Amino acid sequence: MHNGGTMSDTPISLKYHAAPRNGAALFTSLFAGRPTQVRAEQQAIRFDAHWHGAHADVARLAQYRQVCDLPDTGTLPLLYLHAMAMPLHMAILSHAHFPLRLLGLVHWSNQLESLRPIANGEAVDMHCTLDGIQTTERGQSFAIHTTLSTGGSVAWRETSTFLSPLTRSKSGKKPAADGSEPDWGAPVAQWAVAGNAGRRFAGPSGDWNPIHVSALTARLFGYPRAIAHGMFSAARCLALLQGGLPANALLALDLRFKRPLLIPGQVALHTAQDAGDDQTMTRFVLKVQPSGEPHIAGTLRRL
Numbered sequence: 001m002h003n004g005g006t007m008s009d010t011p012i013s014l015k016y017h018a019a020p021r022n023g024a025a026l027f028t029s030l031f032a033g034r035p036t037q038v039r040a041e042q043q044a045i046r047f048d049a050h051w052h053g054a055h056a057d058v059a060r061l062a063q064y065r066q067v068c069d070l071p072d073t074g075t076l077p078l079l080y081l082h083a084m085a086m087p088l089h090m091a092i093l094s095h096a097h098f099p100l101r102l103l104g105l106v107h108w109s110n111q112l113e114s115l116r117p118i119a120n121g122e123a124v125d126m127h128c129t130l131d132g133i134q135t136t137e138r139g140q141s142f143a144i145h146t147t148l149s150t151g152g153s154v155a156w157r158e159t160s161t162f163l164s165p166l167t168r169s170k171s172g173k174k175p176a177a178d179g180s181e182p183d184w185g186a187p188v189a190q191w192a193v194a195g196n197a198g199r200r201f202a203g204p205s206g207d208w209n210p211i212h213v214s215a216l217t218a219r220l221f222g223y224p225r226a227i228a229h230g231m232f233s234a235a236r237c238l239a240l241l242q243g244g245l246p247a248n249a250l251l252a253l254d255l256r257f258k259r260p261l262l263i264p265g266q267v268a269l270h271t272a273q274d275a276g277d278d279q280t281m282t283r284f285v286l287k288v289q290p291s292g293e294p295h296i297a298g299t300l301r302r303l
Contacts, residue, residue: 011046011129012097017053020091026102029094034101036164037140042099043133047092051126054148056084061120064204068235073247075117079235081156082112085146086206088128089160092144100133100140100164103210103221107230108141110255112158113303116150117248124148124155139165182283184270189240190289193228195264201232227260233296237269237286241300250303258294267295274299 014020056076064080065072076084093102118124126148133142141163148156194200198212210217211227218226234255242249261267266289274281281301285294 011048011131012095014047014049014088014091014095016049016051016088016091019054020051020087022087022090022094025094025096026090029096029098029102032101034099036101036104037166038099038133043135043140045097045099045130046132047095047098047128047130049088049092049128051088053123054084054126055123056080056120058121060204060206067200067204068232068239070235070239071247072120075119075248076122077235077238078112078114078156078251078253079231079238080204081114081118081148082110082146082158082160082231083205083207085126085128085148085158088126088146089144090206092128092130100142104164106163106165107257108161108163109257110158110160110231110234111253112156113252114156114250115153115303116155116250118148118150118155122150124150136163139163182272184272184285187268187270187287189269191236191267193233193261193263193265193267195226197228197232197263198226201229205229205231207231223260223262225262225264228263228265228295230255230257230296233261233267233286234298237284237296237298238300240269241271241282241284245302252301252303253298254300255296255298257296259288261288261295266290 061076061080064083065077068077070077092098126146128144128146130142130144133140141161143159143161146158146160147154199214202208202213207229211221211223212229213226215225238253268287268289270285270287272283274283281299283299285297287293288295
């Protein structure tokens with residue numbers, strides 16, 4: 001259901017009492033001829049989207065756990081909640097008034113917090129907002145803010161930032177060294193990512209971006225092979241990083257997506273500890289092998 005609004009005053013309001021069905025709108029928006037950069041007056045676009053009574057799909061949740069090698073603790077995995085929110089995100093991005101081209105959008109970063117565990121079958125109220133598009137030196141970016149509430153209080157929240165780049169860099173140059181970069185040392189884990197990982201993760205995550213699902217479709221967008229979903233790589237890292245924590249520990253996760261991982265491929269996970277005043281934070285980086293370039297980097301801390 002859609003209530004109007006214009007790009008310059010009130011947000012476009014979307015309300016759902018069942019999972020948004022975005023297939024037709026998404027297909028149309030992929031071929032809508034939208035630009036990668038929009039005019040100033042279009043940058044004021046705002047959305048306010050609600051999905052009341054959202055709950056996890058039992059089959060997709062089981063498939064997600066299997067693909068990401070996660071145990072069933074009786075509560076929803078931290079990053080599965082992002083997958084649950086994907087239909088509401090896509091309702092915004094595939095809306096007729098969303099001005100940017102979808103193909104080519106880069107998932108730039110993710111910050112999320114688990115404020116209390118959410119049981120497997122628990123219903124939640126989901127709220128997403130998008131408050132304009134900003135111009136940066138890399139292109140135009142926007143953030144989708146998501147909260148999941150139960151009993152009138154927020155149980156989980158996330159900010160997903162996306163970039164519509166001016167151009168994709170093909171120089172292959174490594175980024176400049178960060179002066180605060182720790183001495184990562186030897187990896188704590190290494191694994192292979194199969195060539196079908198994108199297709200396997202697309203089902204439970206709801207992210208069927210063609211750059212992930214096959215080499216053929218990825219080549220249409222300038223990649224020699226399919227690339228792994230960043231949120232799949234993050235979920236595999238998190239499964240290992242949570243190994244020494246209580247099953248339902250409350251966590252804050254900050255992710256930065258650095259370089260694409262061509263699949264099939266090999267990765268190595270490195271960690272370093274940062275001690276705060278009253279909490280311990282783990283820094284981590286997942287590096288592509290054998291080049292050593294960072295695929296994703298982030299921090300995990302207990303709340």
